[in-house]
Amino acid sequence: xxxxxxxxxxxxxxxxxxxxxxxxxxxxxxxxxxxxxxxxxxxxxxxxxxxxxxxxxxxxxxxxxxxxxxxxxxxxxxxxxxxxxxxxxxxxxxxxxxxxxxxxxxxxxxxxxxxxxxxxxxxxxxxxxxxxxxxxxxxxxxxxxxxxxxxxxxxxxxxxxxxxxxxxxxxxxxxxxxxxxxxxxxxxxxxxxxxxxxxxxxxxxxxxxxxxxxxxxxxxxxxxxxxxxxxxxxxxxxxxxxxxxxxxxxxxxxxxxxxxxxxxxxxxxxxxxxxxxxxxxxxxxxxxxxxxxxxxxxxxxxxxxxxxxxxxxxxxxxxxxxxxxxxxxxxxxxxxxxxxxxxxxxxxxxxxxxxxxxxxxxxxxxxxxx
Amino acid sequence: xxxxxxxxxxxxxxxxxxxxxxxxxxxxxxxxxxxxxxxxxxxxxxxxxxxxxxxxxxxxxxxxxxxxxxxxxxxxxxxxxxxxxxxxxxxxxxxxxxxxxxxxxxxxxxxxxxxxxxxxxxx
Numbered sequence: 001x002x003x004x005x006x007x008x009x010x011x012x013x014x015x016x017x018x019x020x021x022x023x024x025x026x027x028x029x030x031x032x033x034x035x036x037x038x039x040x041x042x043x044x045x046x047x048x049x050x051x052x053x054x055x056x057x058x059x060x061x062x063x064x065x066x067x068x069x070x071x072x073x074x075x076x077x078x079x080x081x082x083x084x085x086x087x088x089x090x091x092x093x094x095x096x097x098x099x100x101x102x103x104x105x106x107x108x109x110x111x112x113x114x115x116x117x118x119x120x121x122x123x124x125x126x127x128x129x130x131x132x133x134x135x136x137x138x139x140x141x142x143x144x145x146x147x148x149x150x151x152x153x154x155x156x157x158x159x160x161x162x163x164x165x166x167x168x169x170x171x172x173x174x175x176x177x178x179x180x181x182x183x184x185x186x187x188x189x190x191x192x193x194x195x196x197x198x199x200x201x202x203x204x205x206x207x208x209x210x211x212x213x214x215x216x217x218x219x220x221x222x223x224x225x226x227x228x229x230x231x232x233x234x235x236x237x238x239x240x241x242x243x244x245x246x247x248x249x250x251x252x253x254x255x256x257x258x259x260x261x262x263x264x265x266x267x268x269x270x271x272x273x274x275x276x277x278x279x280x281x282x283x284x285x286x287x288x289x290x291x292x293x294x295x296x297x298x299x300x301x302x303x304x305x306x307x308x309x310x311x312x313x314x315x316x317x318x319x320x321x322x323x324x325x326x327x328x329x330x331x332x333x334x335x336x337x338x339x340x341x342x343x344x345x346x347x348x349x350x351x352x353x354x355x356x357x358x359x360x361x362x363x364x365x366x367x368x369x370x
Numbered sequence: 371x372x373x374x375x376x377x378x379x380x381x382x383x384x385x386x387x388x389x390x391x392x393x394x395x396x397x398x399x400x401x402x403x404x405x406x407x408x409x410x411x412x413x414x415x416x417x418x419x420x421x422x423x424x425x426x427x428x429x430x431x432x433x434x435x436x437x438x439x440x441x442x443x444x445x446x447x448x449x450x451x452x453x454x455x456x457x458x459x460x461x462x463x464x465x466x467x468x469x470x471x472x473x474x475x476x477x478x479x480x481x482x483x484x485x486x487x488x489x490x491x492x493x
Contacts, residue, residue: 033402036403037402037427037428038402227428294406316429317405317406317428346431
């Protein structure tokens, strides 16, 4: 994957025609922003934003051993996952490190799995190596992926796709949008209500055009996608998660299902079980930073003597809170909300406080909730 | 009153022995939404080409280099209080600092408005 020669995605010309600034990301040319990150961020929270996430890997795992095979690599209880329901999960290495984070959906006789763009080739090789012959992995390279996120996403999308409003958070189904076959789930990466829409790459420009024509909808770049997910407390693979990080350290123990905790039988179980029992030595936390200057990825967490005891893995300025926020790994003893921590960046010290995440409340559409 | 421009996308407005420094409209467009600025305090000597200020946008931190040498007389407190002025009025209310020029011959290495416009078009 070379930044020097980024590949175009199916919506390349569409983005450029709408004035996007394109940058290399995960080996592709992708829109970083249109009118500006701050305006796009707020528009998504207040109305609806359309994101092109076609760089992500869309996989199908099929065959008689698909469920068993996936359960050997993911800590999710796929056996109780009902048709059309999806789970956030983690692709794990034998030492408990996180190979990737992903969404897995039970869809008919197979699982539909969406993985990160920058890691998809490695994920596919790893899964093909680990899965038995009874589980076949197919990479749907011709499929594009859009996300429509924001409190008005349901209003805009249900106008084009009647029935989509009946989906609850983390459920999906087959629909048609403008005559194009689509798999639509109520999910996303912004903390807002919203949908992810998988359509053939050859038809995605038509679908994007239809969606962007709705008065609630504007196209949004990767810049705002990052600031939105940070406010929502959602980790970004390659930054907040990597193969040296375990699910317990990353504060993602919720993704380890009850049955799997008891039974194990997935990669990394030994270490993860120990960390669930005894607690990890470090933990991912949210930080509220004093002042106005953002503290970014790579900044150090330091103790009173100036020793490095942790690191900032994501940081920036929250458009909604109008203040700097960050995610960091800190020693377990410093992970309780309210704990004061000191950060160092480019020779300057910053005071910060551990705060619960999300920084901005989630507004998912949970069935049965008001 | 003459305005000069640097290849680092700063402008310098010369007023007698003094000069006002800021970032250009092109620069603010590249940076995106500015959320924080750190300006040199009055009395500090800044050197042409050396770091003089920091500007942070939502996505990244950038250094601002002094386009000319001199002693800082005043930093723009209004910009510190409202960093978005760097976006909305970069060549007016969003100025960064005022300095006493150390060496007016340094101005000769800078561009005029036409030359700067051609420079930006070539970027």
